[in-house]
Amino acid sequence: MIFESNYLKKKNILSILVTLSILVVFTLSQSGEAKNTLPSREEISTEYKWDLSDIYASDQAWEDDFNQLEQNLSSIKVYKGKLSKSSTNLFEALKLQSSFDRSLSKLYNYAARKRDQDTRNNKYQVMFSKVQGLYGKFVSTVSFIEAEIIQIPTDKINQFVKEKEGLKLYQRYLEEIIRQKEHYLSPKEEQIIASTSELAQTPSNIFAMINNADLKFPTIRNEEGEEVELTKGRYYQFIKSNNRQVRKDAFDALYNTYLDLKNTFAATLNANVKKNIFYSKVRGYNSSLESSLAGNNIPVKVYDNLIKTVSDNMNSMYKYVALRKRALDVDQLHMYDLYTPIVKDVEMEFDYEEAQDIILKALEPMGEEYLQVVKRAFEERWIDVYENQGKRSGAYSASSYDAHPYILLNYGGGISDLFTLAHELGHTLHSYYSNQEQPYIYSDYSIFVAEVASTVNESLLMQYLLKNTTDKEARKYLLNYYLEQFKSTIYRQTMFAEFEKEIHQRAERGQALTAKSLSNYYHQLNQKYFGDQIIIDKKIDIEWARIPHFYYNFYVYQYATGFSAAISLSQQILDEGQPAVDRYIDFLKSGSSNDPISLLNKAGVNMTDSKAIEDALDIFSDLIDQMEKLI
Incomplete structure (x- = not known):
């Protein structure tokens, strides 16, 4: 499962963009292997594909919003150096920042969903790349806001909130900055720290390149006695094999490869730890x-x-x-x-309609209000169900404040697919309720609680x-x-x-x-x-x-x-x-x-x-x- 919250509110944009790029490369390589057996996007029935027109009616509408935001982004600079001057300046700057952020979230959601449904489509790769670039420009443009708020005395901020009604919406946002105020440094020092962000990614980037690109594993014999090259993907298959010799050979081959580079991996991990310690000390x-x-x-x-x-x-x-x-x-x-x-494998297969019925019955303890939202997800095409050529692998739920959450699946009909659907619906209900009840600035939820709703489901x-399972073998399978x-x-x-x-x-x-x-x-x-x-x-x-x-x-x-x-x-x-x-x-x-x-x-x-x-x-x-x- 890949849970995707509103990435526009994450601090470390660089690592997110790197992760997304890796996922796209992985999906492209997988889709290439399966292109002779998977249906094309056009061959999938409409009812099993998400409806992205709820975000934008057309690609042109997306382009129009993108161009308008790109042109307007610099308008927030008029408040630079002036936030402490008046409560009105602070309010207007925060309102504009939130508006830009919300617009970027909408642009991102449409481009990312379009890209993920067929990663081979160059048009949507370009659109996604464009919104990534615009986000980087946005971060740079609004970076002065938090830096200036930190410099405003707390008593003055509290006075601003009292005299400006609109600032009450941003009170928690301001309180969170104040809460960590003692750990912020001078503007010049903060600028220096900010300039190290790309350097700070070096240990994880090196690890990722070695782990994902450079490592080569030896061959082992599979269950049929055939010589096959071990890969990380095959390792997860082999380590679950019923053939114990296959499990042992895969285990030995994988870890022997890591042992050959043990000092390099120790150095990268050590560097990452030292980086974390550096930032914690600098911030007190x-x-x-x-x-x-x-x-x-x-x-x-x-x-x-x-x-x-x-x-x-x-x-x-x-x-x-x-x-x-x-x-x-x-x-x-x-x-x-x-x-x-x-336990031995038990044949537990569910077509998508059966899975919907089972999940609705399982979630009955949540009450009718909750079930109605789940039914909307099924009936109003919030879910992209089946695998097709070029589709991103895995599964996720993506929040969309101005529409509704979207779920990407690659549904295959097994027990794990049933649980994946329930899992992603948990995220979706969490995002739906938060988006319905909270203003945009507080609609995203902490990663600390992100897996709660999915696991409850x-x-x-x-x-x-x-x-409801009486068959002994099926029950053993579920318990396992x-x-x-x-x-x-x-x-x-x-x-x-x-x-x-x-x-x-x-x-x-x-x-x-x-x-x-x-x-x-x-x-x-x-x-x-x-x-x-x-x-x-x-x-x-x-x-x-x-x-x-x-x-x-x-x-x-x-x-x-x-x-x-x-x-x-x-x-x-x-x-x-x-x-x-x-x-x-x-x-x-x-x-x-x-x-x-x-x-x-x-x-x-x-x-x-x-x-x-x-x-x-x-x-x-x-x-x-x-x-x-x-x-």
């Missing part, structure tokens, strides 16, 4: 962790609490590992045995399927699917979060991050998280070298916290009914009108204590007990 934070969480106003104790709570509940994971060992009937369980299914779907989500989202992501925290702390203490020290610590973490019922193969020690998230600056913990919050909320909805539904929908409507911890707390989940995580892990333990009775 106590640690790089504190600095990374400050933007979303997340207390450090939320991060620490996640690690502690999971660490205190390792017995469930050890029980899962023992279950996997017994189910696979092996004398010794190895790291390359962690991803192969522990998945959890309700799983509970529905388990309740659910167990894997808990394992990969809570335990694995928390292990990554603990690794990331420790290596930053070591560097902050002046310790060297060498390939040996990184690998030794990663080995210890695997021993901690998987226990003594599995052989911690030496080659897993280098796994840290292939994880791109370690270049995202304390990002992965949010997968675990979001999943835990969602499991808690879905259980409240099933147990309490309407009161819990009302709290949850209020949360969906809140956008970024408050900090994410406060919004979740109002919905019924306190992420500053351990209860939500403990409750999720209790469900994991119960699922293991159910599976043990069936195996």
Whole structure:
């Protein structure tokens, strides 16, 4: 799943543009392989294609808006150096900035959706490139606004808000700048820091080029005994193979390749850590962790609490590992045995219409209001359903403030496709409610809560399927699917979060991050998280070298916290009914009108204590007990 929120509000535009470019290249290469078997865009029935005319009636309308915005962008410069002069100047500048941002969001959405439906179409590649360029110009043009606001005394800003009614809309925006004011520097120093942004991307860019372009893997024998070149895509297939020798060969071949470049990967990761430490020190934070969480106003104790709570509940994971060992009937369980299914494949296929019916039944606990929006998504062509030649791979939900959210799928009819549809509908309902209820400036929601709504939908779907599945093999299949989500989202992501925290702390203490020290610590973490019922193969020690998230600056913990919050909320909805539904929908409507911890707390989940995580892990333990009775 690729969740796509309003990218115009992200701070690090360079990394976003790089990511988008990589995705386009990947999609083009994939579409080239499948062009002889996939239908063309024109061969897909209209009812299964999204209707982008809700954003712009025509390409010409897009061009007209683009040209008008490009011409008007410089008009905001009239306020440069004058924001502190009067409340009217501040209000007009903020209103114009928000208007430009909103227009850019609309332009971006249309161009990106058009591009993604067929990435081979040069016209829409050009349109997308144009809006990227205009966004860069926009960022540069309005950069003075935040810099000047920082220099205005807080008392004066408060006085401005009192005397100018229109500024009340921007009060939270201003308060967020004031909240972090002590960490801003002088305008000249800020300019110097801003000039380092491209340089700061160097470690992640080098990693991406080595990892995605330069690494060459050896050949191994597949299940049919044929010599095939290992790729990262094939690795994910082979590591799930029922043939244990194929799994082992793929595991060895992949990690031997990373071991050959262990010192290079250690150097790039070390450089990235040092970059994070540099910015945290320059801005006066106590640690790089504190600095990374400050933007979303997340207390450090939320991060620490996640690690502690999971660490205190390792017995469930050890029980899962023992279950996997017994189910696979092996004398010794190895790291390359962690991803192969522990139950035989069950034929669970759903055509798209069946999937819609199942999801509507599964989401009935959410009430009629929620279901009506889901039905609109199905009936009003918010969803691009099937794969076609040149279509971007994967799935996402894209917010569109001036129309409605859009979902891209590549629906194939399997159980994972069913859950993907439910997942993206969760994002879509979150965006829909936020856009309906919030002014544009607060319509986007924090990445900290981005996966909550999607996982709530998945959890309700799983509970529905388990309740209505009597076939023993099908039930085992569903339980295995659910167990894997808990394992990969809570335990694995928390292990990554603990690794990331420790290596930053070591560097902050002046310790060297060498390939040996990184690998030794990663080995210890695997021993901690998987226990003594599995052989911690030496080659897993280098796994840290292939994880791109370690270049995202304390990002992965949010997968675990979001999943835990969602499991808690879905259980409240099933147990309490309407009161819990009302709290949850209020949360969906809140956008970024408050900090994410406060919004979740109002919905019924306190992420500053351990209860939500403990409750999720209790469900994991119960699922293991159910599976043990069936195996």
